[in-house]
Amino acid sequence: MTNQRTIVVGFDGSEEAKRAVQWAAKYAVVRECSLHVVHCSLWVLLSNNRGPVPGVADSGLERAAQKVLEEGLALAQETVPDLEVRTTLLHGTPRDHLARVSLGAEMLVLGSRGLGGFMGLLVGSVSLEMAATAECPVAVIRADDHPEGPVLLAVDDSGSPAALDDACRFAAATGADLMIVHVLHEPAGYRLLREPVEAYPDAEALLDSVLSQARHKAPGVTVAGELLFDASFSKAVVKASQGARITVVGTKGHGVIKGTIGSTAHAVLHHAHSPVLVSRRRVTTEVA
Template sequence: MTETRTIVVGYDGSEEAKRAVQWAARHAVLRGCSLQIVHCSLWVLLSHNRGPVPGVADSGLERAAQKVLEEGLALAKETVPDLEVRTTLLHGMPRDHLAHVSVGAVMLVLGSRGLGGFMGLLVGSVSLEMAATAECPVAVIRSDDHPEGRVLLAIDDSGSPAALEDACLFAAATGAELMIVHVLHEPDGYRRLREPVEAYPDAEALLDSVLSQARHKAPGITVAGELLVDASFSRAVVKASQGARLTVVGTKGHGLIKGTIGSTAHAVLHHAHSPVLVSRRKAEPT
């Protein structure tokens, strides 16, 4: 018996979460996956009396949480009517449940609910923590302004094999062009102090190798590559994300408190002009 592959999406009723459900539903049907909508109710932290109000139909805190989940279900069905969707209502903090629920999932999709305007940081703490600790790829949806754009993959010196895999799967499912970029760090003022470097043989060889792998993994998909030179890795990736339908990045995934995703992925999550997929994998035992 073949186990159904699942995309998990968190839903809390916010506008950001609505976009996440719609994005997840559209992608689930392209990948041949079912969709699991998860709502984590916080009422258990605030009150022990969550039952209906006597004499008031369809009332109570528990019913209010169920209504949020029903709203998410209706939104997914409206987006993709024939999609297989199931719902899960949990009680407590989302960060305590989402990583566990998404184990074995194809992807965890979250809205980028944040305070916004505070030093330009637009991604909420739950999305950041899941991007650093989940055991599956994590997509964070802040905007989806270019649904017909290309897929952008940013690779590091390792070639970012997990991110390459995810980017190829997404490009193959959508038929989108895949653009692969590798950023070379060059400090501000470097070109004024030294002769400009016109060739980067090691970086060019790496990019050529990744391009070859991508064409093998996603045959029939247009694949292109570009070396970018910038004093800031994240700035170069954010700039390249303009017009993209998805930006895919890898993650270091090494612990600081509960995990970190690396400064580049962190900055891209906050500032990219497209949904961002952080290519996480289940941690290997040490």
């Protein structure tokens, strides 16, 4: 019987995409999901003649795209031999297809930059756009990987309930510890000018509430929390991400430009020292 719970991973043959496929395969097996490897061929944008070259076996642009997809499939099967994997070859840009293909999926997994990435651009435009528009959680896989580290969850003043769900789900599936942080804004030089405040009752109450919810949602997980102080929410989260297995952040999807995310999620995607999961999941009452 086909597993209805699926993790979708975009693959374009780049080193970043290879890491994404391996990561997605490993996570799919612990979540008891199937894996769907998707390659979006750009050749349709460049040429109408994609058929084989006469007299040349195994040639042509269409066949080249199929080979990329086959490479992704082989990599997933090599990483987790018994994993249920299917593949899809689509024509057009990833932004044209990935949000649609991942609709209803457990997660969409992408490399930090694809073949079209610019040197010096830490996260490609496709990953940023999917983090803002996909209707499922989006994991962006970086070279920084700490498979034995904790799950880091950053919560805002709302308690980030969707991100909490995803972080608990990830920690429960992988057996990782869960570290929950909440950042309080503190202007640069504040502690040099004023005596530090001894207590922050509202923030402490919020963090205690989130910790309690986490322990209820993932009873087998070791959960800890910490209040952080910084002039920048994203800077504090990036610093805390060192050594994390994955950093989970929420997004309301209210970037200034359509198809963008908020500044915090954007900065964390670019600079975190771990893979990043941008949570876009509907809140549920328990962890599955």
